[in-house]
Amino acid sequence: MPFKSTSTLSSLLRKSPFKPIQEHMRTVFNCICTLPPLFEALYNQEQDIVCEHAEQIRQLETAADKIKNTFRLNMPKTLLLPVDRKDLLNLMGDQDSLADIAEEIGKILSFREMEVPAELKPLIDELLEGTIEVSGEAKKMIEELDELVEVGFGGNRELERVTAIISGVRRSEHNIDNILNRARQTIYRIEGDLNPVDVMFWYKIVELIGDISNQAENMADRILLFLSR
């Protein structure tokens, strides 16, 4: 007799939404980690390698998009989740925009051969270093979701750990804001010596790098929402 095994229980238990979120974040983090070598190639005026890295970022972004889409398709409104469904979808959106920003930076640098002004170089390096740090903190926060599910998004010890990571993200973001200001001032100071169109793009690139940490901070706010329910 051909018994079908669509058991009530196995259709009740759906795949955890936190796994794809973590997988997505890892991919996004890889995207962002490609930014320093991208700029390194730009400093060295190796346009081929710049394009190579930009392409790598694009591929990672596509992979992340795929994870995001499957995730969204598997989030019907009938799910009982330990956190608000909308917050989860928004968190995924925030993560995705991290990859989008990295991709856009890659695109600009690959179609527009730009020379990095010497005064700007140390500031960009500083910005990139901070961005990797803040994204790493954000990733750490996302990796902690498993543990949060285990304790039901409550419990003092896990709460302390996560809030510590969240304040780490906040601090890093604040730090990046300072660097960003200095970078803007520097561009303003030297803009007379530069090609006006270049200036426009430098402002844009610096803003884009800054946006990454803003998005990371948004993610921290979402996680805080999970904890405060």
Next chain:
Amino acid sequence: MDIITSYGTILIALAVIFGLYMTWGIGANDLANAMGTSVGAGAITVKQAIGIAIVFEFLGAVIAGGHVTKTIRKGIIDPTSIAGSPEILVFGMLAALLAAAFWLMIASTRGWPVSTTHSIIGALIGFAIVGIGPEAVKWDQVMKVVASWVISPAIGGVLAFLLVMSTRKLILDTDNPLKNAKRFAPVYIFLVGFIISLVTMFKGLKHLNIELSVGQSFFVAVLFGLTTSLIGWFFVSKIQVSANENREFHYASVEKVFAPMMLFTACAMAFAHGSNDVANGIGPLAAVVSIVSSGGEVMQTSALPLWILMLGGGGIVLGLVTLGYRVMLTVGKRITELTPSRGFCAELAAATTVVLASRTGLPVSTTHILVGAVLGVGLARGIGALDLRVVGHIIISWLITLPAGAIMAMLFFFTLKGIFS
């Protein structure tokens, strides 16, 4: 009266065959759901699950299966008005049994989430309405049973919720979760043995000629609890923990402690399932045997023979061995989202609720109670995602199963009546 005396043996043989068919179906499909949780959590292998099921399903049926059997046998239908023609009741019981088994088979091949309990109750009502008359259905009893279908999953859910909260308070949200897990594991395992045996023994073993006073029941239950807890302590103390395993997931070691604990809830689940679901197959069989052997006494005053309980337990085991293992394998593979700590809570809550219902004589659905328990864990924010559509499917399956069982029982009743008269 003639029919009973001249066809008595054939009627009993038919009842035995239908009863075996029904219990076989229960073992093949229903039990897999009840035990798939332990398999899915990785606590036991399918082979171990089958071994456990064979022993505890049988024990559950024989030791605690009598009360629900009594309800199915004489709690739903009032046959006083047909005292002069007992063959009607015999045909009716046979028809109900066949209808329920048949409906179960159809549903299983299509993958519908139907409950064996609901099929047999629907079938009994269906027969009673056409065979005797709507007034023969003890509607107040039926309402009580139907109410228990709603209440029992809710009780399972509340128990599971409280258990999850207790594991958090005592184990997970502490400075040293692993140490506390090892410390409290024997306590939780004690609970499994204690609760299940206490509920079962509490004035419930008369059919085995064992009568225990309240104090004695408590004493023996404590002994049972301590024994299981000792065995559990032995398993838990053997667990090896490496420093590396917690790097990715801080609670990996803790979950490792819960895994052998699910062995005990798996036993409890099999026992609970046996105690409640065996009645769906053997209740009508017992009725037929009683009527025929008393020469047409519809009021069935005789006690339930032990061999019928054993036959039922055997039928379920047979179904499990021939087909159920495959179902269990697939179900187990799909239930991967339940960690041992959650699975333990859900199973303990479900098993307790089912055994409680069995002791009260209420025929409930093991699967639905387990669903209720898992939902309770979910409400405690303990599971990644639960699809609530299942709840809708369950309600729809009720609404279909009751009339479907009833209509089929009516058809089979008239067929049997036509053949024998």
